Amino acid sequence: MIYVSSARAASDISDCLQRRLPSTQVIRDQGSTELIVGSNAWLVTLTPSGYGSTVKVQQSASDDGGVPEPQMRFDVARCVV
Known part of the structure; x- marks a missing residue:
């Protein structure tokens, strides 16, 4: 699990991750x-917060190996700063 806070807005992080990661589906629900x-x-x-947003990343038990963990960590790090 990856859990970080960022000064960037959730929408900016979402846009960045969608550009970097293949086959991403977006679901918006109550903020x-x-x-x-x-x-x-x-x-x-x-999740939006008072100073930007929090980012929580969880790997599924049914991981198909499509996005390796090192790539996921790298892309998240690039998008939250």
Whole structure:
């Protein structure tokens, strides 16, 4: 699991991750945004906060290997700064 805070808005992080990661589905629900990356391999939850947003990344038990963890960590790090 990856859990970080960012000064960037959740919408900016979402846009950045969608550009970097293949086959990303976006679900917006009551203020938060969820991105499903790959075929349910990763779940990224973006929640607005008083200073930007929080980012929570979880790997699914049914990971298909489509996006390796090192790539996911790299892309998240690039998008939250």
